[in-house]
Amino acid sequence: MTEIATGARFESPAAGAEAPPRPGALVPKTIVPLQGLPIVGVVLIGLVVAIASNKLWAVDFFHVVGGALWTGIDLFVGFIVGPILGRLSIPARAEFSARFMPKMMLIMPTLVTVTLAAGWQLGLLKGFVNAGYPNHEWAVASYVVVAVMAVVALGVLEPANIAVLFEMRKPEPNGEVIAKLMSRFVWAAGITGTMQVATLIIMTKLASV
Amino acid sequence: MTAPVQHQSSTPQRALPPVLELGVASLICTLAAGIIVAAQVPNSHTLWPAVVLLVIAAGLLVACGMLMIRIRPFAWRPFRQVWQWAMLAYIVIAGMLEYVFIKDKTPNNVLVMLTLLLVAFAVTVPTMLAFSVARFQDPAAHE
Numbered sequence: 001m002t003e004i005a006t007g008a009r010f011e012s013p014a015a016g017a018e019a020p021p022r023p024g025a026l027v028p029k030t031i032v033p034l035q036g037l038p039i040v041g042v043v044l045i046g047l048v049v050a051i052a053s054n055k056l057w058a059v060d061f062f063h064v065v066g067g068a069l070w071t072g073i074d075l076f077v078g079f080i081v082g083p084i085l086g087r088l089s090i091p092a093r094a095e096f097s098a099r100f101m102p103k104m105m106l107i108m109p110t111l112v113t114v115t116l117a118a119g120w121q122l123g124l125l126k127g128f129v130n131a132g133y134p135n136h137e138w139a140v141a142s143y144v145v146v147a148v149m150a151v152v153a154l155g156v157l158e159p160a161n162i163a164v165l166f167e168m169r170k171p172e173p174n175g176e177v178i179a180k181l182m183s184r185f186v187w188a189a190g191i192t193g194t195m196q197v198a199t200l201i202i203m204t205k206l207a208s209v
Numbered sequence: 210m211t212a213p214v215q216h217q218s219s220t221p222q223r224a225l226p227p228v229l230e231l232g233v234a235s236l237i238c239t240l241a242a243g244i245i246v247a248a249q250v251p252n253s254h255t256l257w258p259a260v261v262l263l264v265i266a267a268g269l270l271v272a273c274g275m276l277m278i279r280i281r282p283f284a285w286r287p288f289r290q291v292w293q294w295a296m297l298a299y300i301v302i303a304g305m306l307e308y309v310f311i312k313d314k315t316p317n318n319v320l321v322m323l324t325l326l327l328v329a330f331a332v333t334v335p336t337m338l339a340f341s342v343a344r345f346q347d348p349a350a351h352e
Contacts, residue, residue, distance in 0.1 A: 130251060
């Protein structure tokens, strides 16, 4: 789950030539965009209905759509958006991040939940998660890949993201703190990208059996 | 030229105990236990490694709590604020996975194990998120 890989540096007025971002003008009122919550609710209700119906198409739909968006967003943000942001001016990076990161905090957990819950149900229907399944080791490999991504996302990226968002809401954000927190995004994006490529290999292998 | 003195005062940067590191270790143990259990479905021949990992994860989580209590001063108000909302989100996430396990009539011993792992997961992540925010808040400003 790559939240954002900007490598951005917020500098104090004394340290840089560019003016620092004015946080009051950049930061949304809430940490998480509340207007997105009803959409998340609808998606989760749809997921519950799909699992309750136990229909192959329904759980396949949620798993494939959720997984495709999760992988696509991770790779796109980590390897396309991130490097572009790294070359933008500091105020531009700050403004983008202030609006982008809250949305990602809503989108990514929803996609991960949908993909994993529907994926487990799909695995049961198709037999992938059954220990006796001939290619079961590929399913276990996918658990390991998801676990690695979960550790990076939940243990590294998400705590940094939320701390940055809170820091940016202060009247006087500390550029050093923000830069320190965001410095970990570069290597985290690399690990997540590698794991997402592994996911693509595993999933296409399982789907081809 | 303005010196960034005010920045330092609003964002305390001090040496704190390794709460986040212990939280990540707890998360790794929880996920590893989950993999061991999930890899054996529908059987449950070898649950003891997962039980050992769960106990370690719980121990690390308790250690996190103990270390945080000893931090003086600490910005508990933002900690609670983030923890409560994150907890709500992770209850929903863990609840969805629990629903799937119950729906699939997972054997009781495996279900208990998975439920405990989800509880550990749903407590560990909000704790890490809340600590990450609170550590950079000025405790005096939140009294």
